[in-house]
Amino acid sequence: MERHDVTLTVNGRTSTVSVEPRKLLVDVLREDLGLVGTHIGCEHGVCGTCTVLRDGESIRSCTTFAVQVDGAELRTVEGLASGSELHPLQDEFWDKQGLQCGFCTPGMLMRACEIVEQKPDVTREEVREGIASNLCRCTGYQFITDAVCAAAARMKAGSTETTGAQA
Ligand code: FES
Numbered sequence: 001m002e003r004h005d006v007t008l009t010v011n012g013r014t015s016t017v018s019v020e021p022r023k024l025l026v027d028v029l030r031e032d033l034g035l036v037g038t039h040i041g042c043e044h045g046v047c048g049t050c051t052v053l054r055d056g057e058s059i060r061s062c063t064t065f066a067v068q069v070d071g072a073e074l075r076t077v078e079g080l081a082s083g084s085e086l087h088p089l090q091d092e093f094w095d096k097q098g099l100q101c102g103f104c105t106p107g108m109l110m111r112a113c114e115i116v117e118q119k120p121d122v123t124r125e126e127v128r129e130g131i132a133s134n135l136c137r138c139t140g141y142q143f144i145t146d147a148v149c150a151a152a153a154r155m156k157a158g159s160t161e162t163t164g165a166q167a
């Protein structure tokens with residue numbers, strides 16, 4: 001089958017991969033770029049576990065063909081931490097027990113990242129509404145909401161303190 005060169009900048013690193021037109025973005029991330037933090041759940045755009053950011057906006061990488069995002073700037077869960085220092089969202093998910101099995105967590109973190117970056121003074125209700133696009137079977141969303149709100153407050157205050165968790 002015909003192949004296309006697709007250039008992606010993921011977490012600040014630019015790579016060009018040769019893909020068939022039918023190849024999904026999530027598969028390019030995991031198979032070609034080795035970024036397996038982005039999970040595959042339903043493969044139908046329903047669960048949100050494959051969520052990544054494209055130019056700051058969350059997208060479902062399981063329903064996006066890689067060729068559709070040629071030239072895009074992408075962020076995945078691997079790009080959240082800064083070296084060994086966790087992003088405030090990761091730190092608060094850890095601290096507030098916002099994860100159990102962790103399967104939904106990468107997508108949830110990226111959706112949360114979009115929410116807090118777009119609206120630093122986001123309300124608890126807006127967080128609950130925002131993360132409703134992503135399914136979690138373990139946490140009941142309460143602790144995730146606590147974590148996102150705490151991270152938003154820290155980010156707004158410009159805090160770089162962590163609660164002790166390390167990557
Ligand atoms: S795996 Fe993409 S939305 Fe479920």
Ligand code: FES
Pocket residue numbers: 098099100101102103104105135136137138139
């Ligand atoms: S922590 Fe298990 S699905 Fe969300």
